[in-house]
Amino acid sequence: MTNRLADTLSPYLRAHADNPVDWFPWGEEAFAEAQRRDVPLLISIGYSTCHWCHVMARESFADPATAALINDGFVAVKVDREEHPQVDGAYMAAASAFTQNLGWPLTVFATPRGRTFYAGTYWPPEARAPMPAFREVLAAVREAWTVRRAQAEESADAVTDALARAAESAPSDLPDVVAIATAAEAIAQREDRQFGGYGGAPKFPVATTLRFLQHPVVREGAPDAAASVERALAAMAGSALRDADGGFFRYATQRDWTVPHYERMLTDNAQLLDVARDAQDERTVRGIAAFLIDVLRRDGGGFGAAQDSESMIDGVRNEGGYYLRTLADRADLESPAVDGKVITGWNGLAIGALSRAGLAFGEQRWIDAAAAAADHVVRVNRNSAGALVRTSLDGRASSAVATAADRGLFADGLFALALATGDAMWATEARRTLDEVLDGPGGDDPLLSAQGIATSPDETDGDLPSDAAAVAGAALTAWWLGAGRDTGRPRSRP
Helix, strand or coil: CCCCCCCCCCHHHHCCCCCCCCCEECCHHHHHHHHHHCCCEEEEEECCCCHHHHHHHHHHHCCHHHHHHHHHHCEEEEEECCCCHHHHHHHHHHHCCCCCCCCCCEEEEECCCCCEEEEECCCCCCCECCECCHHHHHHHHHHHHHHCHHHHHHHHHHHHHHHHHHCCCCCCCCCCHHHHHHHHHHHHCCECCCCCCECCCCECCCHHHHHHHCCHHHHHHCHHHHHHHHHHHHHHHCCCCECCCCCECCEECCCCCCCEECCEEHHHHHHHHHHHHHCCCHHHHHHHHHHHHHHHECCCCCECCEECCEEEECCEEEECCCCCCCCCHHHHCCCCCEECCEEHHHHHHHHHHHHHHHHHHCCHHHHHHHHHHHHHHHHHCECCCCCEECEEECCEECCCECCHHHHHHHHHHHHHHHHHHCCHHHHHHHHHHHHHHHHCCCCCCHHHHHCCCCCCCCCCCCCCCCHHHHHHHHHHHHHHHHHHHHHCCCCCCC
C-alpha cells in the first residue's frame, strides 16, 4: 500500500510511504481523524539520516502485524524533526516527563488534542531487557486509553500545563566580560587533555561551543580556554571523525574520536568551517568546503540537510561500510543518500561560512557556491504570501514555518555574502529578513498553538545557535556594518 506520505516534501516521510502503517503527515487532518475515531495519536518523530530511525522502520513499521496494531488502535503521524523543529521540541520536552533516554526515533502517544500521556524512543520488535517489545507497548497504551482514560487525560493535561508554565520565562541580565570569561573557563575545565575536545564518550564537536571560545572577548579574558579550541580541532581533524574526503561525521562513540556515528550534517560542517578558518587551519577548511560543494550541494544551488550513515553494499543496508573504504574503493559503490531538504537557516550557516572562507583564502568558487545557495533560498523557500518558510525540496516550498533562528542565520549568511561579493543586494535582502524577525518573531507552529501546546523559545545553544543567538548574531553584524559606514572606518568582525 501507499499511504499519505508519498507526495510530502520530506525524504524521511517519503521513505515511509510504502509502510503498511496508515501514516498521516503532521497536520490538521490527523488530529481531526483521531477526534473522529476517538483514539490516541501515535506521533513518530525522526529524520532521514537517523540510523535507529531506519532500524525501527525496518523492524516495526514495515511489519504487517505491528502495522495492524497501530492502524487499529491509533492515528499514526510521522514527523520530520528537521522540517518541524518546534513540534520535535515540544514533544521532546513532554517525553522528558516519561523517560530520561531522549533521542530519535521519538515515539509519543497523545490524546486526540495532541497532549502527551506516554512517550519513549526506540522499542525493539522483541523484548530486550530492560526494553519491552514495541507491540507490548502498543497493547499497554491501548489498554490504558480504553480502561483508564481519565487518568491518561489527566496526566496529559498536567504535563502540558507544566510545560506551558516553564515556557513563561523572564529575561535575565546580560552577562558582563567577567561572566563570559568565567563560563569559558568552566568549559575548559572539561577539556580532555589526552584526546582533545570536552568530556567523555560519546563525544560531539559542539561547534557552537568552539565558536564561543574563539570569540575575541574569550581570547582576551580567558586565553587558556580559547587555546583549547585549536587542540580540539586538531584532534578531530586527525581522527576517524573526519572522513577521507574532508567532511566531519556527527559524533564519535568513543572518547578518542573513534567509531563515528557516520551521518554527516550540514550544520556541523558549516560551523566547523568557520572554526577551522578562524584557527587558520587551511587543510581542514579546504576539506570541509569540498564536502559541502561536492557532496551536499543540490541541483539549483541549495545545500541538502545531511548525508546518510547507511548505504547499500552487496545488496544489504550497511552502516558506515561506505566510509570505511578508501576513496578509490568507493568509486564502485553507491554513495549514501543525501537528504535534499534545503533548510533556510542551515543554508544560512553554509552561505556565511563559505563566504568568509572564500574571502579569507581567495577562493571565488566558494563564494559563487554561497551566492547560488542564497539565490535558491530567496527564490524557492517562500510561501504564496512571500514569507520565508523552513524548507524546500526539489524546488517546492514546504508549508512548515521558518523559525526565528532560520531567519537570523539566513540574514547573517547574506551579510557575509554581501561583504565577500561587494554586492549590496545581499545586504538589502539580509536587512529585510532581519527586520521581519525583529518586528515580530512569530514562527510558532500553528497546529500546536491551536491545541494550546506551548512551543518554548529555543534558548539553548546546542548543535545549533538558539533562536536568540541567531537573531542577535545577525543584528550584531548589521550593527558592525552600520558602524563602519557611519565612521568611514571598516571594522572587523570575528
